[in-house]
Amino acid sequence: MDATTGGVADASDEAEDPTRRRESAPEETTKVLRVRNLRKTYGRGDGAVTAVDDISLDVERGSVVGLLGPNGAGKTTTIKSMLGLVIPSGGTVEIAGVDVHEDARRAYRHVGATLEGARNVYWRLTVRENVEFFASLGGRDPEDVRERYESLLEQFDLAAKADETVNDLSRGMKQKVTLVCTLARGTDVVFLDEPTLGLDVESSLELRRELRALADRESITVVLSSHDMDVVEDLCERVVVMNDGKIVADDSVENLVGVFGTQSYRITVAGPIPESVRERLCTEYDAEEFERVGEGERFEVTLTDADDLYEVFDALRADDCSLDGVTATDPDLEDVFLELTNGERERGDDRGDAEGGPATDERTATEKVAEGPR
Amino acid sequence: MSDHLTLFRAIAKKKVVLLVRYPVNTLSQFVSIYALFAVIFFGGKAVAGPALTDSIGGIIVGFFLFTAAIVAYSGLSWNMTREAQWGTLEQLFMSPLGFGTVVSTKVVVNVLYSILWSAFILALMLVTSGESLALDVLTVGPLLVLSLASAVGVGFAFGGLALLYKRIENAFQLVQWVFIGFIGAPVGRYELLGWLPLAQGSHLLQRAMRDGVRLWEFPASELGLLVATALGYLALGYLLFHRAQRRARHHGVLGHY
Numbered sequence: 001m002d003a004t005t006g007g008v009a010d011a012s013d014e015a016e017d018p019t020r021r022r023e024s025a026p027e028e029t030t031k032v033l034r035v036r037n038l039r040k041t042y043g044r045g046d047g048a049v050t051a052v053d054d055i056s057l058d059v060e061r062g063s064v065v066g067l068l069g070p071n072g073a074g075k076t077t078t079i080k081s082m083l084g085l086v087i088p089s090g091g092t093v094e095i096a097g098v099d100v101h102e103d104a105r106r107a108y109r110h111v112g113a114t115l116e117g118a119r120n121v122y123w124r125l126t127v128r129e130n131v132e133f134f135a136s137l138g139g140r141d142p143e144d145v146r147e148r149y150e151s152l153l154e155q156f157d158l159a160a161k162a163d164e165t166v167n168d169l170s171r172g173m174k175q176k177v178t179l180v181c182t183l184a185r186g187t188d189v190v191f192l193d194e195p196t197l198g199l200d201v202e203s204s205l206e207l208r209r210e211l212r213a214l215a216d217r218e219s220i221t222v223v224l225s226s227h228d229m230d231v232v233e234d235l236c237e238r239v240v241v242m243n244d245g246k247i248v249a250d251d252s253v254e255n256l257v258g259v260f261g262t263q264s265y266r267i268t269v270a271g272p273i274p275e276s277v278r279e280r281l282c283t284e285y286d287a288e289e290f291e292r293v294g295e296g297e298r299f300e301v302t303l304t305d306a307d308d309l310y311e312v313f314d315a316l317r318a319d320d321c322s323l324d325g326v327t328a329t330d331p332d333l334e335d336v337f338l339e340l341t342n343g344e345r346e347r348g349d350d351r352g353d354a355e356g357g358p359a360t361d362e363r364t365a366t367e368k369v370a371e372g373p374r
Numbered sequence: 375m376s377d378h379l380t381l382f383r384a385i386a387k388k389k390v391v392l393l394v395r396y397p398v399n400t401l402s403q404f405v406s407i408y409a410l411f412a413v414i415f416f417g418g419k420a421v422a423g424p425a426l427t428d429s430i431g432g433i434i435v436g437f438f439l440f441t442a443a444i445v446a447y448s449g450l451s452w453n454m455t456r457e458a459q460w461g462t463l464e465q466l467f468m469s470p471l472g473f474g475t476v477v478s479t480k481v482v483v484n485v486l487y488s489i490l491w492s493a494f495i496l497a498l499m500l501v502t503s504g505e506s507l508a509l510d511v512l513t514v515g516p517l518l519v520l521s522l523a524s525a526v527g528v529g530f531a532f533g534g535l536a537l538l539y540k541r542i543e544n545a546f547q548l549v550q551w552v553f554i555g556f557i558g559a560p561v562g563r564y565e566l567l568g569w570l571p572l573a574q575g576s577h578l579l580q581r582a583m584r585d586g587v588r589l590w591e592f593p594a595s596e597l598g599l600l601v602a603t604a605l606g607y608l609a610l611g612y613l614l615f616h617r618a619q620r621r622a623r624h625h626g627v628l629g630h631y
Binding site: 040051085106112125129133 | 376377380381383384387388391392395396460461462464465466467468469470471472476620623624625626628629
């Protein structure tokens with residue numbers, strides 16, 4: 001799927017929102033990151049592994065985009081290829097209009113990155129020394145960015161620790177230090193690869209809260225990769241889901257959850273369910289997980305249309321099964337993600353072993369995203 | 375230009391901060407180098423007696439150059455491995471000033487540091503042995519810097535290998551001992567040996583510091599060989615380093631450890 005034409009979230013809405021824009025330099029467009037047909041294959045011949053498979057996407061200035069995928073999906077290789085840290089096998093990457101692989105030094109003026117969590121800084125230096133060192137490395141005089149980094153230290157609750165060596169800080173704080181070092185330069189785009197990796201729940205929540213506040217206040221452009229659905233759901237307006245090196249979905253969190261807006265219900269019946277009803281429930285509604293609950297019985301159905309629930313009730317009533325209770329569970333990004341990645345995998349398997357098999361009119365996960373909600 | 379100056383200041387400051395913040399580490403490095411000299415000097419004196427006294431000047435000059443070369447070389451090769459371990463290598467690569475500029479600035483800071491370091495060791499060796507040497511700064515300074523350039527070239531080459539293969543610390547250590555062979559090479563007898571890294575520099579430093587020969591008193595051919603080896607090894611090392619970083623990026627292993 002070409003994300004530039006397919007299921008990209010309505011990016012123009014964001015571009016038209018003046019609060020999400022930054023002051024523009026002459027070379028700047030609303031698309032601060034432009035990736036075209038990016039490919040990366042490691043090795044040659046039979047042993048070749050394609051880590052990134054023809055990816056294209058645009059990122060609008062001021063948006064927070066999440067790159068989501070299971071381990072080995074190609075997220076890190078994609079990010080490193082976008083940053084010029086990996087030389088791709090093909091394709092182009094432009095940051096603020098500058099080709100990263102043609103003119104890396106100029107492109108690096110517009111980008112900062114935190115890769116793999118708490119690393120990226122010198123643990124034997126203090127927080128302040130790190131921030132100043134990396135500002136200098138980024139071609140900025142530490143004095144010029146002092147006001148900005150002092151404010152970031154305040155916001156990330158590091159002001160009191162500014163003169164402590166990073167080694168003495170907790171893991172969560174170390175990760176905050178790497179973020180402050182990356183953000184202090186005030187670049188156009190910030191890449192965050194697994195920013196909450198290895199953090200406990202509380203630290204992860206805190207970091208997400210602070211990142212969200214920063215994204216809202218400064219309207220910075222962030223490309224964030226994570227395998228943690230909560231991080232992406234909390235921080236990102238748009239999600240690019242990767243699997244096996246490909247983009248399998250690219251849309252807003254809201255739309256994705258809407259597309260896969262299935263609802264699971266757990267239905268409890270007062271007495272045992274007759275075999276004929278059970279058969280009908282299984283055949284017509286894919287009911288599953290039948291289990292005895294006291295005198296009654298419970299089962300689960302997953303429905304795409306809420307009206308179907310009434311049909312299930314009717315089917316039960318027809319055989320005098322009285323309802324004892326119904327509970328619903330909301331879908332979240334994790335359900336969407338699993339459906340997308342598992343769906344893609346199953347589709348791959350089907351292609352491999354069912355050539356010439358029965359035709360099916362069921363839409364795949366990717367097709368659902370491309371077509372939108374029915 | 376001011377960007378480069380800012381970068382130089384930042385790298386130099388980091389070096390100084392770490393030296394001062396971890397004095398035991400700094401001192402132990404200093405003591406271990408001095409202890410090696412003390413073992414050679416006092417042990418040799420006990421075993422060889424006057425024979426050692428006759429050659430102590432040469433040993434001191436050799437040790438002086440060895441110390442400086444090791445500090446300059448290892449500051450680059452070991453540093454690449456450590457930066458990869460720390461996860462800071464990719465940050466250095468993404469500097470808008472250029473990875474080459476960042477690494478070269480580190481080299482300049484390292485060479486200055488190695489000169490200071492070896493000067494301290496030299497002073498201590500002279501005090502310990504009671505020996506005196508000609509220390510004309512205008513002669514020793516350029517000769518030392520040109521000698522170190524070839525060591526830095528070797529450092530670049532091994533730094534490049536470190537980017538690709540990471541765990542090659544044993545090879546680094548081996549090279550340090552090979553340096554002793556280069557420094558002790560009998561260039562006076564076999565001129566061709568002057569093409570080895572450090573060898574010509576060591577030969578000229580010996581004559582400058584032991585015999586008091588001034589820089590402008592050396593034959594142009596001998597100085598020319600020193601300049602050629604200095605620039606040649608430096609350029610070759612940097613070229614290998616550059617190719618290695620491209621290869622590391624091609625294989626996606628730049629920041630891996």
